Amino acid sequence: MSTIHKIKHFYSFEDGDTITPGMGVKIDTGFGLQEYIDPNSGEVIATKFKEHNATLFPQPYSSKKGAMIVPETEGQQWYYNVISDEGAILSNGKVKDTFADRFAVGTVEMNGNTFPALIIKGQLSSLQNPNDKYIYYVSSYQGRQFTCQKLIQVQKALGEACQVLISVEGASGSGDEVLSNDNDWILYTVNLQRTGVSITSGVTVKFQKLVGSTWQDCKTIEGDIEIGSNTMKLYDAAVDGSEQYRCEVTYNERKYYGLMNPTDEHDPFYIEDGCNIAGDAVRDEETVTFNPVVYERSTGEVSTGWAFTYTLFERLTGNIIEDVTLQTLTGVNIRKKKGINVRIEASRE
Numbered sequence: 001m002s003t004i005h006k007i008k009h010f011y012s013f014e015d016g017d018t019i020t021p022g023m024g025v026k027i028d029t030g031f032g033l034q035e036y037i038d039p040n041s042g043e044v045i046a047t048k049f050k051e052h053n054a055t056l057f058p059q060p061y062s063s064k065k066g067a068m069i070v071p072e073t074e075g076q077q078w079y080y081n082v083i084s085d086e087g088a089i090l091s092n093g094k095v096k097d098t099f100a101d102r103f104a105v106g107t108v109e110m111n112g113n114t115f116p117a118l119i120i121k122g123q124l125s126s127l128q129n130p131n132d133k134y135i136y137y138v139s140s141y142q143g144r145q146f147t148c149q150k151l152i153q154v155q156k157a158l159g160e161a162c163q164v165l166i167s168v169e170g171a172s173g174s175g176d177e178v179l180s181n182d183n184d185w186i187l188y189t190v191n192l193q194r195t196g197v198s199i200t201s202g203v204t205v206k207f208q209k210l211v212g213s214t215w216q217d218c219k220t221i222e223g224d225i226e227i228g229s230n231t232m233k234l235y236d237a238a239v240d241g242s243e244q245y246r247c248e249v250t251y252n253e254r255k256y257y258g259l260m261n262p263t264d265e266h267d268p269f270y271i272e273d274g275c276n277i278a279g280d281a282v283r284d285e286e287t288v289t290f291n292p293v294v295y296e297r298s299t300g301e302v303s304t305g306w307a308f309t310y311t312l313f314e315r316l317t318g319n320i321i322e323d324v325t326l327q328t329l330t331g332v333n334i335r336k337k338k339g340i341n342v343r344i345e346a347s348r349e
Helices: 329-336
Strands: 004-008 012-016 016-028 034-039 044-046 052-060 079-081 103-110 113-120 132-142 145-156 162-170 183-193 203-211 212-219 224-229 231-235 245-251 255-261 269-272 293-296 306-314 340-348
Touching: 016 103, 016 132, 016 145, 052 132, 052 145, 079 103, 113 132, 132 293, 162 245, 162 255, 183 245, 183 255, 231 245, 269 340
Parallel strands: 034 145
Antiparallel strands: 004 340, 012 016, 016 052, 034 044, 052 113, 079 132, 103 113, 132 145, 162 183, 183 231, 203 212, 203 245, 224 231, 245 255, 269 293, 306 340
């Protein structure tokens, strides 16, 4: 039996293609896109972007091409917090003076392509301005505009709150979750952090894969998957289309979760989910519906004979949801669960 998968995230629909406007991140292993502020000194404890620059780069993914597409550079713009003239970071392709202490522009080489990049090199928040920050990238592909975004969380360094940080490294050095001809493996490294600093003892990590509607523990299989104490390395044999993995981190008898969504663009087929929502925001009164179709990647023709099954799981923990179904997948229920992901599995004999 053949099976392929699709995870519903951000989408815009045009000419039978599905464009997923993601954002890639490159940063030193063990550091993430959060700023923790010491409430006494007002200083940022971690991540200090001046010492550990973070590089953001657009990752629009075309299901039809089965690859990341390179945005058009004409008319592209990076924005800080608001998509307006006030938030525009660039002027004539260069960083404006008002943002020069925090940002720089560059490029990222990945899978034989060159992507534009924004480098965060300075402190973004302060005790007087402790709000979360957003970075937006707006461009187009074949005349169709899309927007990529990335949240930079800002928190005061209080209490014992912990957070899972997952660092991603690829064979191509790209740091994305897409397996391709130039990226033969993906390495995930998991750290549990308290106020932005990694906890080095008393932490155990377990990796799991969503199979059907069950999370199954992962173990090392040669040429498929390699499991370390806090690492998981995936090869294309471990990924059919778009898969869902998670890490379960235990510390002081409490469990924390992080989700991973690797994609393999080698697969000869892909799923067009046919969702009625062209994005991830669902209004309270809306009900999400799907009308999936499988396409053959090489020809773009519809492939028949596939049966579809759906798994709903919590967006933060990956826990399987049983009290919400496709028939009751409304904005209200999505909000109650703090976000829901839908995994589509297509199978045929």
